[in-house]
Amino acid sequence: MVLQQTALDQHNQQHFAGHKRKIDFLAADIPQYASVLEKLKAFQIAIPSWALGTGGTRFGRFAGAGEPRCIEEKLEDVGLLHKLNQSSGSISLHIPWDIPANPAALKELAQQHHLKFDAVNSNTFQDQPGAAHSYKYGSLQHVDKAVRKQAIDHNIEVIKHGIALGSEALSVWLADGSCFPGQLNFRNAFNNTLESLHEIYDALPDHWKVFVEYKAFEPNFYSMSVGDWGQSYLYASKLGDKALTLVDLGHHLPNANIEQIVALLLNEKKLAGFHFNDSKYGDDDLTVGSINPYQLFLIFNELIEGMDARQMNHAKDLGWMIDASHNVKDPLEDLLQSVEAIKIAYAQALLVDTDALRAAQVQNDVTTCQEILQTAYRTDVRPIVAEARLQLGGALDPISFFRTNKVRAQLISERGANAVATGL
Numbered sequence: 001m002v003l004q005q006t007a008l009d010q011h012n013q014q015h016f017a018g019h020k021r022k023i024d025f026l027a028a029d030i031p032q033y034a035s036v037l038e039k040l041k042a043f044q045i046a047i048p049s050w051a052l053g054t055g056g057t058r059f060g061r062f063a064g065a066g067e068p069r070c071i072e073e074k075l076e077d078v079g080l081l082h083k084l085n086q087s088s089g090s091i092s093l094h095i096p097w098d099i100p101a102n103p104a105a106l107k108e109l110a111q112q113h114h115l116k117f118d119a120v121n122s123n124t125f126q127d128q129p130g131a132a133h134s135y136k137y138g139s140l141q142h143v144d145k146a147v148r149k150q151a152i153d154h155n156i157e158v159i160k161h162g163i164a165l166g167s168e169a170l171s172v173w174l175a176d177g178s179c180f181p182g183q184l185n186f187r188n189a190f191n192n193t194l195e196s197l198h199e200i201y202d203a204l205p206d207h208w209k210v211f212v213e214y215k216a217f218e219p220n221f222y223s224m225s226v227g228d229w230g231q232s233y234l235y236a237s238k239l240g241d242k243a244l245t246l247v248d249l250g251h252h253l254p255n256a257n258i259e260q261i262v263a264l265l266l267n268e269k270k271l272a273g274f275h276f277n278d279s280k281y282g283d284d285d286l287t288v289g290s291i292n293p294y295q296l297f298l299i300f301n302e303l304i305e306g307m308d309a310r311q312m313n314h315a316k317d318l319g320w321m322i323d324a325s326h327n328v329k330d331p332l333e334d335l336l337q338s339v340e341a342i343k344i345a346y347a348q349a350l351l352v353d354t355d356a357l358r359a360a361q362v363q364n365d366v367t368t369c370q371e372i373l374q375t376a377y378r379t380d381v382r383p384i385v386a387e388a389r390l391q392l393g394g395a396l397d398p399i400s401f402f403r404t405n406k407v408r409a410q411l412i413s414e415r416g417a418n419a420v421a422t423g424l
């Protein structure tokens with residue numbers, strides 16, 4: 001479906017007076033208002049192709065309705081999100097869940113929706129129909145070289161798909177590990193994984209990057225072969241400049257200080273970017289910002305400090321991606337909430353008075369340090385995020401628009417009530 005510009009204009013007119021009151025009030029108090037607004041306008045977050053349908057748990061899946069039935073409809077859904085929030089200008093494909101059969105046509109469709117292709121994701125955590133070898137006991141780490149070769153070849157195939165679409169990065173997440181003590185020789189598993197990653201690395205075009213994602217546990221519950229940022233950093237360091245560590249917010253042990261991890265990876269020029277989500281217990285894949293928005297703010301605070309120290313472009317020099325699963329909410333509403341939460345945290349972090357913070361740190365004035373961070377965090381920046389969206393032609397209140405204009409009902413009438421997306 002295509003959103004009607006007249007409906008969008010009508011929505012913005014209806015919400016404008018209330019918005020104007022709030023933005024005038026907020027802007028008067030923010031000295032760096034113009035630059036914050038421009039940074040917000042430039043900031044884009046990639047939508048994963050696997051999050052456009054309802055996800056599930058290992059106990060069951062309760063499908064929604066009107067889900068995208070093919071890769072083209074997934075692109076249309078991301079186009080809808082981008083039209084509403086002007087901040088979802090790219091899609092991250094997962095292969096083989098979404099195989100681009102006709103890349104030229106797909107690129108053209110993406111252009112119509114003003115979308116680009118972000119990192120492509122490989123999948124060696126489940127067996128595919130007809131595959132010669134099983135990944136039951138791992139893929140790139142496997143004791144059998146033939147299994148490793150199959151997994152390497154798959155990753156190289158994914159790179160080729162990405163090249164055809166104009167993507168510039170490969171994300172590798174491995175389920176490899178072990179469930180019981182003694183099952184694996186840790187050193188052999190590490191060395192096999194490294195050797196396999198080297199072969200994949202060698203297949204990368206010059207301007208490409210490979211993102212090595214880590215995860216503390218699950219599906220393996222005794223050891224993971226890329227279990228934490230230290231292990232990912234080891235692989236990335238040994239591979240070379242094109243290899244970087246990808247941080248998925250849900251892939252840590254409880255209470256890990258993710259903002260410190262981020263600061264150090266950034267310092268070492270080894271931070272690839274993010275998979276945004278939120279969690280209370282483990283890899284819960286909940287909507288980013290729904291459980292711990294303060295942590296998200298603290299992460300962005302470190303990102304901005306570290307990126308500015310290296311004169312990096314906030315919008316372009318790291319990978320910003322969502323990786324979540326929607327079990328009880330409409331996936332498109334959930335993704336609108338996710339992008340909004342990320343932009344709110346980014347905007348709050350842009351408000352931190354960095355000069356004052358540095359001065360307070362040098363004085364060991366701990367109270368002032370906390371005051372500076374929390375003053376920024378407790379600012380309601382939603383009007384400025386909305387203003388950035390409005391200036392780019394988006395909706396002042398995307399979720400309200402989505403509901404009032406019955407977007408899901410229209411998708412159901414086009415695709416049917418039983419349309420189920422491929423993916424999780």
Ligand SMILES: [Mn+2]
Nearest residue numbers: 213248275323
């Ligand atoms: Mn992830």
